[in-house]
Amino acid sequence: MNSVNTISRALSLALLFSLGWVADTQAQAWPHAAGGGFYQIGFQYIRASEFYEPDGHRIDIPTLGDYLLSFYLEHGITDRLTATAYIPFVERVTLNRVVGEDTGFEFFSGDAVVGPADWEIGARYGILKKGGTVASVFMRLGIPIGNSDQENGLQTGDGELNQIVGIAVGHSFWPKPAYIQADIGYNNRVKGYSDEIPFKLEAGYTLRNMWTLAVKIRGLMSTRNGVDERLGGTGGLYGNNQQFVSYGGELSYVPKGQLGLSLRGEWAAMAENVLAAPVFGFSVFLKR
Secondary structure: OOOHHHHHHHHHHHHHHHHHHHHHHOOOOOOOOOOOEEEEEEEEEEEEEEEEOOOOOEEEEEEEEEEEEEEEEEEEOOOOEEEEEEEEEEEEEEEOOEEOOOOOOEEEOOEEEEEOOOEEEEEEEEEEEEOOEEEEEEEEEEEOOOOOOOOOOOOOOOOOOOEEEEEEEEEEOOOOOEEEEEEEEEEEOOOOOOOEEEEEEEEEEEEOOOEEEEEEEEEEEEOOOOOOOOOOOOOOOOOOOOEEEEEEEEEEEEEEOOEEEEEEEEEEEEEEOEEOOOEEEEEEEEEO
16 A cells, blocks of 8 residues: 555545435435325445445455435425435444554554535426326435545535436336336536536336335446546545446335335446445335
8 A cells, every 4th residue: 555645535535436325215206295205214334445446446445434324305395396305414434544464554543433424405396297107307405514624534525515406207017016217417516526417227116015126227427527636625535537337226115004114235336436345225214
């Protein structure tokens, strides 16, 4: 390992993948009816000792752990307009100490940070409903609540008010208990950060009116219009020109009524500057 700065940059760049994952997982094309909604408390974690470099090559890194507890909601204001909010209220990021294998010299003593991460507040508006097909447009604002000044790059926020707009299209195959949906957006970042194009494709099937299995492909493309000097804080946690395609799945269980549980996982492929390790999550949710 050449330096502590190199280690910190690689690890903190990788965190963007895990931080962005939770906010995306529950976004849907279907607006909720007025007064209805979806409310979730979730936990996710990633723990990795390898990292994808910009050329896709995997390298060894000091073990990094990211543990996040969040609240997510979708609430129907009208039959077309749904309010959304993602509130990660406790995040703990840890970085192991670095010791020379032969000399025993301590290059880095390790570090950890605990606190809230950046919020996302937004809305979704239904623009089309024809048969089993729906379409909606959405907007979200990234609220800079998290810590953007942590000295070793273990930040929980980027200090900028970004804006995300996009469109989602979904189709239900009812009476077959299956659906498919896709969405694409544009993330306008400020303060010298590069803009991004997030996208997702998802398909799901329900068994016995209780179990729903969804498979997902998600990606992020950079427009490469950022300022080269903008590193996203020490180590570049929210740095420019990060890209990936990932695949994953989610299994939800609603035994009766409106209360349910879900398990999910996601793996990166075709990755640049992300951890070479899966992200796992568990949640409890209420639908009404």
